[in-house]
Amino acid sequence: MAQAALVGTSAPSQIDAARTVWSAAGPPYEPVPPLRGDVVADVAIIGGGFTGVSTAYHLIRRFPGLRVMVLEARHLANGASGRNGGMMLNWINGVSYRDPELTRRVYEATRDGIDDIVALIQEHGLPVRHRRDGCMEVLTDTRRAEAAHARVEQLATWGISLQYLDSATLARRLGVRGAAGAVLDATEGQLNGVDLLRGLRAVLLARGVVVHEDTPVLRVREGRTIELTTPGGVVRAAAIVLATNGYTPRLGYFRSGVFPLHSHVIATEPLDAEARAALGWGQVAGFSDDQDRIAYASMTPAGELVFGGGSNAAYAYLYGGRTSYPGTPDSAGPAFEAIRRRMTGYFPGAERLRLAHRWTGTLGITMSRLCSMGVRGEHRNVYYALGYSGHGVTLANLAGRVLCDIYAGDDARWRQLPFYMYPLGGIPPEPFRWLGYHVYTKLTGRSPRKVA
Template sequence: MASIQNSFTARALEGAAALASTAWPVMERLLPERLEFDDTQSIWHAGTSDYRPRPSLEGSITADLAIIGGGFTGVSTAYHIAQRFPQRRIVLLEATSLANGASGRNGGLALNWINGIDTSDPDLTRKVYGLTSAGLCAIRTLIERHRLPVDHRFDGTLTLHTSPERAEAAHAEGEYLRGLGIPVQFLYRNELAPQFNARGVYGATFEPDTGQINGAQFVRGLRPILEERGVAIYEQTPVLRLRVGREIHLTTPRGEVRSQAVVLATNGYTSKLGLFRDALFPLHSSVFATAPLTPAQREELGWRSFAGFADDRDRISYGSLTCTGHLVFGGGSNQAYAYLFNNRTRFPMQSGIARRAQEAIRQTLLEYFPAASALPIACRWSGVLGITLNRQPLWGRCGEYRNIYYALGYSGHGITLANLAGEFIADLYGGDDSRWRWLPFYERRYPPIPPEPFRWLGYQAFTRLTGRSPRV
């Protein structure tokens, strides 16, 4: 959900040699990355049971703009550019089906803030909150404007504080933010318990107007809107090769697109195109959802209000309660997050590592809600997050002809930021970046992530030797 540690520690690097002698990956994985995608169904996908992907691209076509990726970023970009430039030929290429990536495999929380940006600068803090708050409002407005059949609730979320010291620090932080005009509220345990009675919690920070959303319903619900505006959508169409220049050539299994510009809306899958491989890596986050809770089960659990929560520990965990009654939960342990060697992007749920991850997150849920032990599990899945080393996103455009647009690396806050990214790219495409110049990550240099095998060794050493997961 939230972020990744600023860097791999010196201790992790010192341990790399020891790990290499016992856990070195097989050498065949040093070959180019495999093009692979998860095929499990999340609770969000289950809410779109009648969805059928559009046919794949056949033959050669031309476009003014080609968008690679059919998640929040790609669909939001297509929506805003088609609205502003109805005469442009826009093509969206999705490797599997819309919302098959993180947009349909997340924990469901729609939150404020941007990872990697602290709150010590009052002016920057106000701007970040104002931007993400407007992004959340835009999501709700889009649902209402087009009457999208999307399960959602925006009655606020909590950040749980798991020690007296952290609770007091959060109280002070909350007072600082309130002084800036940001409407957060700190709740001590006795104030919180009647509405949300989680064990081991000493207080919580409440943020109004945040919430939970079914991302698959949202993204897939926008498909007919895009097509009415002339956007050509090809699903089951992975881009195998990207040749850049004044005109960009995209090669797919059975076709080709020649376009004047391209949008990279591929987040954790971007390295499959051979781009930004030193900037971000795919981290697998494991999640499950229970069967719908009865009123009696909710009462026994002690979850009576709020759309969801995240906690403050290094092994960050998060949960949401859908408007259909499903409890969604993920994170909470090293096992709940996994980096697979050479940027692998498929996490087979039948594997031992996946089974251990699911059991670990179940145990974490029981720490907060012991009564959850009797709840049956309806879905188990994994989602690929795009993680940067400093936790900040990557937004901008590049290339000799400045015709490659990108918005990547949300590091766990993708629901809000990826939908904002559509507005951002539409502004850049239209030649006006004035709304975004203040962003610390807009076309800025990023700290590079080491290549393999040091990337894999660094991640393993950090998590094993420190006992912590990178905070996402």
């Protein structure tokens, strides 16, 4: 049984502020050495998160002789791929699902993306902590619950099978206070991204992919051969992949298309089966609510409750698009306290639980919330995928397959999907960006966006 101390009384020393819940229980990690000297590659991938590692995996699998290199500024999974809420979700943010064919196409693409993640883990026997027993969207308003019920019935006629749970049925599956109903997607789940990326590193190295950690790219000079300047040397590549999501504007790309948003997350100590039952958590991987500032939670296989979102306080935009959150996690104390209050609002029993982890991750947000995947540049040799806007666990892993197909000229299956070459823009420059974000969120309690 979890300890009966209040979360708010936990001493700072009891909270692991250095590691996320995803990295805490893993084995010791030794990064590969940084780049030293000048080298040549066919494809140089900037970024060692889901997008970069997935792209490297699919490229080397399809083209075994290709010289593929991954350059990671710090360590694999250091960014949002290792600092998220862990939920593998269907759908693409920013899309209006009115057309049956488009709706089926999007759902099947993301469901297949989750299938691919699980199949990859099984094929290579990777020690990746994950679960796939469904996630829920919880409706907190009767009118929205009724609309969701109708939507589930409509989707069923389009061949998409979801389950609507009324408040009584939901209470037996997930004891969320104030819920009027929920939609369950049994194909969704939870993934430990740190496990996945560190496990895949060995697979990449065995297949000849060169990986360099602690190797930030300082400058990109485009041309028929692209030059990447790093602290230890220069990489000359026939093509590059921008796999840097919210960090991409720092390289000079998509400055008006994506902005970095810092997302704060907390996790409790492991709960045994009795403690989970007392909390009201049944057999489900996670849930999100229907608010604009979405609150979300997931339960790890070890029983840690991960919780984030729920208010403006759970997110931060820093002037100039800074991608490193200042100070230690203690500097975001009010944010973590706000998240804790939302958690205990949904689960009153969580007052008795102790926090074990709190961390901040940098998301890549677009104004429409729609991501983009494609290729650009005078020589059509700069590939990119970014702007996942909170759905990156599924979409960033899917991006590896998409970019590989675009590289191979075999991308017909993706061309009708809304993210394909989607033009990103509409984000104003500073100081209007910083002022607009903070004024809008303070006045409305919502996140600024526009309809795609």
